[in-house]
Amino acid sequence: MDKFEAGMLAKSKAGHDxxxxxVIADTDDAYVxxxxxxxRTLDKPKKKKKKHVQIILKQYETAGADDGKIRQILKTWNQKEG
Incomplete structure (x- = not known):
């Protein structure tokens, strides 16, 4: 499945991270x-090639979200998985 959408969670597979x-903020042809x-705030997102991330089949509503909402999404997900 290579369908990357805003609001989905993604795990970095390569790099120092x-x-x-x-959380995927935006996508284009080759990058997320x-x-x-x-x-990595909404003002300064990390640009990463799609082949270097693994999507997690969990999507959240991020329209109008701020950095606090993004932190809350990740905290909630980590509590469920951790």
Whole structure:
């Protein structure tokens, strides 16, 4: 499944952030733009190639969300998985 959509969770498979969970803020043909609400905010998303992330089949509503909402989404997901 290669359908990347805004609001989905994604896990980094490559780079110095391997294993870190992000929320997909935006996508284009070859890249996804990832945010975590702390270091990678909505104003400064991480640009990563699609082949370097693994999507998690969980999607959240992020329309109108701020960095606090993104942090809350990731915290909730980590509590369920952790």
């Amino acid at each position: 391997t294993g870190k969970i992000y 733009y990832l945010v975590d609400g702390k270091i």
